[in-house]
Amino acid sequence: MSPPTVSARPVARHGWARAVAAVLTGLAVMVLIAALGLWAAGAADLPDGAFARVVVATVVTAVGGTLELSGNAGALARTRAGLTVLPLSVTLAGALVIGAGFLRPLRHRAVASARELAGWAARIAVLWLCALIGLALAARQTFAVDVGNGTLSDLTGLFDLEPKIGFTTDVPLTVLFGLLWLAGVLVLALLVAPGAPLPGRLLRCQESVRPAAHAMVVLLLGYVALGLVVALVSAATRGQPAETLALILLGLPNLVWLALTLGQGATWHGRVDGPFGLPMPHVLDEILRTPDVATLNLRTLTAHDGRMWWLVVTDVVLLLAVAFGMAARSPARVPAWQHAVRLGVALALTVFMVCLLCRISAHYGLSLLGIGDLGGGLSGEVFLRPRLWQAVSLGALWGLATGFLGALLARPVRRPGEVGTP
Known part of the structure; x- marks a missing residue:
């Protein structure tokens, strides 16, 4: 009786199910951290049920997405606004979880082909792309700005100039930067993890990089x-x-x-001015x-x-x-x-x-x-x-x-x- 043959090809353990788990787990952690942080900052009291959309916007900015701020205060007035900041706690948590999910099926391996790594990364990228589009479309909201009492309140009431400010996402830029963020996370995970397999041609990176x-x-x-x-x-x-x-x-x-x-x-x-x-x-x-x-x-x-x-x-x-x-x-x-x-x-x-x-x-x-700028304590810059x-x-x-x-x-x-x- 001839002995049973053993296939030299390793069993693929990083299919679509594992990719879905990696992406959903990373997103869940980012949403949870963003929600808890915004809740602690008092954002749960935002009007019109805007808290959920602000949480989504925070996750979008954490992966490099672009928010476009807009303002409106009637025909005779205008608002101006801009915001550029990354909530790096949310960014770091998502990078760690998604990177770990990417590496988990590859553990206990010494070498992996470039084709195998590219295929596994592509599965995660496709699901991440769908998630980015959904987040970008959901992250939009408009708020009315409370100007308080006094002269400014009288002017806004007289001219029907209720100032508003809102945000939307630039979907193409959000998708672009979000995919670049994911690519950076996956490449860094391969470079940093001591046991992560690399293609044969890149094994020299184990010593130098x-x-x-x-x-x-x-x-x-x-x-x-x-x-x-x-x-x-x-x-x-x-x-x-x-x-x-x-x-x-x-x-x-x-x-x-x-x-x-x-x-x-x-x-x-730097400078901190206003409220x-x-x-x-x-x-x-x-x-x-x-x-x-x-x-x-x-x-x-x-x-x-x-x-x-x-x-x-x-x-x-x-x-x-x-x-x-x-x-x-x-x-x-x-x-x-x-x-x-x-x-x-x-x-x-x-x-x-x-x-x-x-x-x-x-x-x-x-x-x-x-x-000029009105509003006294409303106008500000950081x-x-x-x-x-x-x-x-x-x-x-x-x-x-x-x-x-x-x-x-x-x-x-x-x-x-x-x-x-x-």
Whole structure:
């Protein structure tokens, strides 16, 4: 009797059912976090049952979608508004869940063909495209702006100028940026996960790219974890639990990744004007709430609060830790200077992405007969922008220095490629 034959082709365990599960789970987590964060921020009291649509709009912006703000105040008046901000807590949660769903069927594999990976990613992309279109079409709402009592209220009543502001989504741009976001998540998942299979031609990335990419993800998640601990301690000791919960669920990475760049010496420019504010500690609001554009860096921070020098200490400790881990995961034959170069490039790219993701811009105003801004406390502006290339250059220098020191610290550790002495 001849022995049974075994097929060399692996059983496909990443079909449409698993793709549906990955996409739906990611969306459910993002919607849940956005809803809880907006509820903690007080958005549940929005009129006309707008809370659900605002939640959907938050998820849309979290994946790179574009919101178009519009205003209307009758024939004799006009409103102006604009908003550019990413709720990075929602973004991060969705990326982690969808990335894990993408990698789960590929675990326990050493190599996967490019065709197999492309087919599995295409299934997720098709379902994600359908979800994006549905979200983009649902994210639209109009609100009436309460102008309170006084002269402005009398004018709006006299001329029937009830100011309104609303939002819709740019469906084509939302689909485009949403698919690019998904592609970035899937590529990063393959590059970062230690056990993720790669095509044979890309196996060299396991030595050159994967340790550095993994180190940067650990760095960013470490900052989020540290920020979460600080936020919870602050809520327990200083009160305001609702505001703290809203910050954690909507914008914690926005704040802690900003701190990462500030600790390296980067400079941001910004301003807070009017009733609007940023979800940030009081010291940042004090610095940015000025008549002119304010400068935000270590010098201005420590002038208000000397404890802000701890940002530098935090950067040193966490960067040395991830540099040590990167060197320990790399082959023993890689020299220290090469570790430094790889971490310098990786940190420069990471800082570049942080600067793009953490930008904030929001404004609103009401004018009558084209004359000035009315509304007193209604008009306002918030923006925060980095000095981009200075931040990227500083990130590269920090990466070079800590990468070299981390490689020296990792020398006593046994690493891949070494042969033990009998």
